[in-house]
Amino acid sequence: MVTSVTSLGRNGLSDWLVQRVSAYLLAVYAIGLMAYLLCNPGLEYAAWYALMTSVPMQIINTLVVFSIAAHAWVGLWTVTTDYLNGPQLGRSATGVRLGVQALLVLLILVYVLWGLVMIWGGA
Amino acid sequence: MKVSIYRYNPETDREPYMQDYEVDIAGKDLMVLDVLALIKDRDSSLTYRRSCREGVCGSDGMNINGKNGLACITPLSEVAPGVLEGKKPLVVRPLPGLPVIRDLAVDMTMFYNQYEKVKPYLINETPAPAIERLQTPEDRAKIDGLYECILCACCSTSCPSFWWNPEKFLGPAALLQSYRFLADSRDQATTERLGHLDDPFSLFRCRGIMNCVSVCPKGLNPTRAIGHIRSMLLERAV
Ligand code: SF4
Numbered sequence: 001m002v003t004s005v006t007s008l009g010r011n012g013l014s015d016w017l018v019q020r021v022s023a024y025l026l027a028v029y030a031i032g033l034m035a036y037l038l039c040n041p042g043l044e045y046a047a048w049y050a051l052m053t054s055v056p057m058q059i060i061n062t063l064v065v066f067s068i069a070a071h072a073w074v075g076l077w078t079v080t081t082d083y084l085n086g087p088q089l090g091r092s093a094t095g096v097r098l099g100v101q102a103l104l105v106l107l108i109l110v111y112v113l114w115g116l117v118m119i120w121g122g123a
Numbered sequence: 124m125k126v127s128i129y130r131y132n133p134e135t136d137r138e139p140y141m142q143d144y145e146v147d148i149a150g151k152d153l154m155v156l157d158v159l160a161l162i163k164d165r166d167s168s169l170t171y172r173r174s175c176r177e178g179v180c181g182s183d184g185m186n187i188n189g190k191n192g193l194a195c196i197t198p199l200s201e202v203a204p205g206v207l208e209g210k211k212p213l214v215v216r217p218l219p220g221l222p223v224i225r226d227l228a229v230d231m232t233m234f235y236n237q238y239e240k241v242k243p244y245l246i247n248e249t250p251a252p253a254i255e256r257l258q259t260p261e262d263r264a265k266i267d268g269l270y271e272c273i274l275c276a277c278c279s280t281s282c283p284s285f286w287w288n289p290e291k292f293l294g295p296a297a298l299l300q301s302y303r304f305l306a307d308s309r310d311q312a313t314t315e316r317l318g319h320l321d322d323p324f325s326l327f328r329c330r331g332i333m334n335c336v337s338v339c340p341k342g343l344n345p346t347r348a349i350g351h352i353r354s355m356l357l358e359r360a361v
Pocket residue numbers: 281282283284285294295328329330331332333334335336345346349
């Protein structure tokens with residue numbers, strides 16, 4: 001049993017599940033949006049604005065923002081624990097890893113807040 | 124034919140180097156281990172492990188032209204096109220990712236430590252029957268493709284996840300053995316076994332790269348075993 005306080009759910013199964021579920025959600029969203037754009041050539045700003053400010057779309061967009069954040073964190077956390085660790089960096093590894101992880105968390109939080117402001121603030 | 128071998132003796136060499144040998148194989152499709160033996164006849168300082176020389180003991184796992192395998196059951200014709208014909212050199216290195224003791228012999232401690240962690244033995248607290256614990260043929264069939272592992276370490280040392288976290292990620296060999304006992308109808312420790320596997324590293328560091336499957340000299344499939352364990356963990360949790 002290996003413990004890790006920096007992983008999202010501190011449990012491999014929940015991290016794995018979060019990553020899979022968020023991936024499906026993002027894939028469906030991307031395909032859906034693509035289909036919408038293809039079916040609506042010559043889309044006007046007003047129509048796009050109306051779509052994005054409708055409550056169902058606001059809710060979907062919020063879910064998407066959280067999915068991206070969770071997906072990114074699980075993935076980047078994995079990358080940092082693979083490549084910023086003892087075998088690669090020696091003694092300074094823990095410090096470097098924690099620093100990079102903190103930076104990534106901060107960045108992700110900023111993106112989430114910014115995303116939420118965009119989704120809900122404009123209405 | 125030309126043979127290039129990784130040499131390192133920590134007592135005399137400052138760093139590892141590749142040594143080239145010219146070997147006369149008389150056009151025969153020898154096993155890589157036979158070629159090493161021909162070289163050792165001339166240069167007794169060359170160090171490698173071997174015992175059964177027929178793919179049973181698992182002691183001569185090494186990296187042959189970039190792919191892990193057992194030297195004793197890898198014929199030159201299967202190493203890479205052109206090697207048997209002498210157009211390309213045979214390149215032999217130790218298993219990647221483990222500390223080198225000397226030449227082709229690596230220190231397997233990290234590999235065995237992970238094996239030990241999965242408690243690779245039957246756990247059953249009920250009193251032992253007079254003769255043996257019986258199993259139906261169907262239950263017995265469930266451990267086919269699992270019990271055959273000879274612990275050669277070809278799989279774990281070809282797994283990038285094991286290279287980066289050899290002390291946290293159990294690696295394909297240990298996980299295959301873990302499932303071997305999870306799948307055994309006579310074993311009663313399923314819950315405890317699963318309880319030790321659901322952290323972010325032990326099992327979940329497997330990214331499904333499947334290097335393990337492509338190198339296993341016994342044709343076993345650790346990735347599938349890992350998938351089965353993951354399903355068991357999921358079923359237990361939801
Ligand atoms: S499938 Fe998993 S265990 Fe096998 S080599 Fe890939 S990461 Fe390693």
